[in-house]
Amino acid sequence: MASTAKHIQLAQALPPRLTRFFARYPPAAILPSQGGSSQAPITGESTQEAAPSPFKAHKHPATGKWHDPVFSLRRQADLVKLAQRHGVEDLMPFSVKSSAERLRRREENGLRVKGTGVGERVKGKESERQMKGRLEKRRQAMLEMPQLIQTWKEVSYIIYGTDLEDVGLTISREDMVVGGRSGRNKLRVYQAEREEIVQYSCCVITTPSQVNNITEYNARSVAFMVTYYEILGLPNSRDAARFLTPQLLKAAYRRSLLQHHPDKTPHVSSPKHGSTKASNKQPSSAYTVDQITKAYSIISTPKLREEYDRELALQPQQTGDFGAQQKNGFRTGVEIVDLDDLEFDEKESLWFRSCRCGDDHGFLIREEDLEEAADDGELAAPKSAPPAAKQALILDWFHKSLSAHSFKDLEKALPAVASISGMVVKDYLQALSDEGLIKVEKIGSGNWYWAFVSDAKQGKEKVLHDLQAEETKLKTSLADIKKLIIEETAQRDEDDEMLEDNGMDRQALLEAHERLLKETASLDKELAAYSGSDPTEVLRKNKEIQSMKEDAEQFTDSLECIRSYILDLTNDREQVALVMQSTCGDEYVPETAKTIGKRDRTNRTTYDSWGADTRAYASFPGCNDQQYACRAQEVWKWTASTEA
Numbered sequence: 001m002a003s004t005a006k007h008i009q010l011a012q013a014l015p016p017r018l019t020r021f022f023a024r025y026p027p028a029a030i031l032p033s034q035g036g037s038s039q040a041p042i043t044g045e046s047t048q049e050a051a052p053s054p055f056k057a058h059k060h061p062a063t064g065k066w067h068d069p070v071f072s073l074r075r076q077a078d079l080v081k082l083a084q085r086h087g088v089e090d091l092m093p094f095s096v097k098s099s100a101e102r103l104r105r106r107e108e109n110g111l112r113v114k115g116t117g118v119g120e121r122v123k124g125k126e127s128e129r130q131m132k133g134r135l136e137k138r139r140q141a142m143l144e145m146p147q148l149i150q151t152w153k154e155v156s157y158i159i160y161g162t163d164l165e166d167v168g169l170t171i172s173r174e175d176m177v178v179g180g181r182s183g184r185n186k187l188r189v190y191q192a193e194r195e196e197i198v199q200y201s202c203c204v205i206t207t208p209s210q211v212n213n214i215t216e217y218n219a220r221s222v223a224f225m226v227t228y229y230e231i232l233g234l235p236n237s238r239d240a241a242r243f244l245t246p247q248l249l250k251a252a253y254r255r256s257l258l259q260h261h262p263d264k265t266p267h268v269s270s271p272k273h274g275s276t277k278a279s280n281k282q283p284s285s286a287y288t289v290d291q292i293t294k295a296y297s298i299i300s301t302p303k304l305r306e307e308y309d310r311e312l313a314l315q316p317q318q319t320g321d322f323g324a325q326q327k328n329g330f331r332t333g334v335e336i337v338d339l340d341d342l343e344f345d346e347k348e349s350l351w352f353r354s355c356r357c358g359d360d361h362g363f364l365i366r367e368e369d370l371e372e373a374a375d376d377g378e379l380a381a382p383k384s385a386p387p388a389a390k391q392a393l394i395l396d397w398f399h400k401s402l403s404a405h406s407f408k409d410l411e412k413a414l415p416a417v418a419s420i421s422g423m424v425v426k427d428y429l430q431a432l433s434d435e436g437l438i439k440v441e442k443i444g445s446g447n448w449y450w451a452f453v454s455d456a457k458q459g460k461e462k463v464l465h466d467l468q469a470e471e472t473k474l475k476t477s478l479a480d481i482k483k484l485i486i487e488e489t490a491q492r493d494e495d496d497e498m499l500e501d502n503g504m505d506r507q508a509l510l511e512a513h514e515r516l517l518k519e520t521a522s523l524d525k526e527l528a529a530y531s532g533s534d535p536t537e538v539l540r541k542n543k544e545i546q547s548m549k550e551d552a553e554q555f556t557d558s559l560e561c562i563r564s565y566i567l568d569l570t571n572d573r574e575q576v577a578l579v580m581q582s583t584c585g586d587e588y589v590p591e592t593a594k595t596i597g598k599r600d601r602t603n604r605t606t607y608d609s610w611g612a613d614t615r616a617y618a619s620f621p622g623c624n625d626q627q628y629a630c631r632a633q634e635v636w637k638w639t640a641s642t643e644a
Contacts, residue, residue: 014086021079025054027091055095073097145404149441227312228295231287232256246300253296260287386428390418394428395437398451407447559584 007030011019052058054070071079077097083089084099092098229235232252234244298304342351342365351365397417398405405413410429415422429449432438436459438451499506559580567576581588 010088014088015082018079018082018086018088022091025093027093029091053093055093142404145443149443228299228308231292231295232299233259234299244299249296249300253292253300256287256292256295257289260292261289386424386431390420391428391432391437393418395432395451395456398438398449399453399456402452404448404450407449410449 011022014022055076056069057066058069059066069076073096076095080089080092080095080097080099083092089099095101232249233256234249234252298308342353342363344351349367353363394414394417397414407426407429411422411425414420414425414428418428420428429438429440432451433440433449437456438449439455440447440449442448496506499509562583563576563580566579567573570576
């Protein structure tokens with residue numbers, strides 16, 4: 001009875017809508033148990049066993065026909081919310097709109113926006129339905145951007161007139177198509193198919209006849225000059241080039257020859273018949289032996305190198321249109337002025353001129369800059385850095401955009417962001433790029449700029465880590481120096497105490513030490529002057545003289561052997577004299593009849609003393625087989641001439 005009264009009280013407290021629902025579909029928890037036995041309360045899901053749930057489709061027991069739920073999903077959601085508000089949701093039958101079922105689906109599928117799931121379509125315009133696909137393509141493109149940049153960097157062109165076999169390009173010019181826009185210099189570019197360009201990393205271009213430098217043109221339509229320093233792998237800056245010695249130049253020349261030698265790099269095999277496709281091997285060396293030799297000859301010659309450095313200093317930077325990169329190309333936006341046209345600040349000792357960005361000191365020239373450019377006779381005025389506040393606004397805009405932007409888009413967007421002129425956008429981008437705050441890459445025909453907060457954070461963390469490591473290193477060095485100072489101070493105090501005990505002065509000892517050093521140096525000079533009479537030195541010189549004498553005698557014996565051999569072959573003393581003259585030079589004294597007779601008499605006496613057996617000469621000290629053969633030959637020759 002108490003339970004029934006409790007249920008009646010609960011029903012009276014509920015709103016009429018829930019009261020009617022529970023009256024029509026009573027929950028199993030308040031139904032009397034069968035057989036009068038007390039059982040544990042059951043949940044609303046078990047009511048489906050006794051009676052069909054009004055929230056589910058049910059099958060008629062007699063006809064077998066399926067009927068729709070009594071309550072639609074919207075009405076189920078309203079009833080569940082009303083029951084949840086009054087704390088009786090656990091008495092409701094099972095529904096897909098219940099809180100437990102919603103929580104289960106959220107744990108299983110996660111929090112997702114309606115219409116963006118698998119197999120679902122959002123209601124709305126076509127652009128809204130395609131939004132997810134576009135975002136996925138953009139994300140995939142950003143992930144593939146590093147590989148795309150690397151691919152574009154590998155694609156380049158070579159100067160027209162270079163033998164295609166030298167670069168491993170086996171396709172002919174007839175198989176290529178002429179492409180590219182005609183510029184001021186009427187540039188024509190021969191292009192192959194995209195896969196061939198990527199495969200060979202090069203193509204052929206025509207350049208004006210006045211271009212004598214080695215020129216490369218990449219597929220991003222950006223031309224740049226390859227200097228002789230880059231061919232040899234040397235630093236291109238003027239300050240670093242001053243320390244290039246002949247030994248370093250020769251080593252760089254040999255290294256470049258080995259690096260770009262045709263035998264050291266793989267060759268591209270010939271394509272199949274009737275096709276311009278070739279194997280996927282990389283092309284051969286980038287620079288020929290003639291180019292490397294020419295670069296070395298110019299860089300190793302001081303006068304030619306000075307002229308070449310002056311030409312490099314006067315050439316424009318390696319950016320912009322291809323026509324601007326020629327030796328005598330047209331320069332856009334460059335104005336040549338004299339110092340008299342600039343304003344001079346006596347206090348700061350600098351010349352300045354206003355810039356189109358509005359800065360009065362946009363261009364600054366100092367006396368140090370004039371001294372460095374005194375040999376060139378021309379100086380490009382460096383621009384002052386753009387305001388830091390506006391740079392911060394631009395950088396913050398990059399961080400919020402979370403995307404990469406082309407230069408044309410930035411020319412339109414940045415003036416409104418930082419209140420600057422569109423003509424100075426390039427200056428701000430260059431300043432941010434030089435400081436490493438934004439990244440820039442050449443993709444296609446233009447530059448793309450981007451900057452993310454994570455990159456800036458990582459850069460700051462790296463700088464902070466390096467500074468902390470440097471600080472730790474300096475602290476360690478400082479502690480070691482302090483320790484050495486303490487030890488040296490203690491040692492000096494001990495020395496001072498010892499000197500005081502002995503009644504001596506440190507200053508007097510230092511003066512005595514300096515005096516003794518001078519006396520030692522004087523004695524060393526005197527000893528060097530008397531070293532010629534030193535017995536040890538005399539003995540050493542005698543040994544050297546004896547060794548040199550033995551070498552001279554051996555050399556003389558060898559010459560005599562050669563002379564005898566030639567005389568035996570030719571039997572012409574004049575020809576022998578010419579050969580000996582060419583061999584010995586001015587030191588050779590031609591033989592006369594008197595010297596020949598004297599030598600013959602000497603030889604007669606010597607040979608008579610030897611006896612009949614000439615092999616007795618082999619027992620002489622220091623005699624070898626060659627000397628023995630020569631001596632024996634002379635004996636036989638002298639004997640034959642005597643008998644004749």
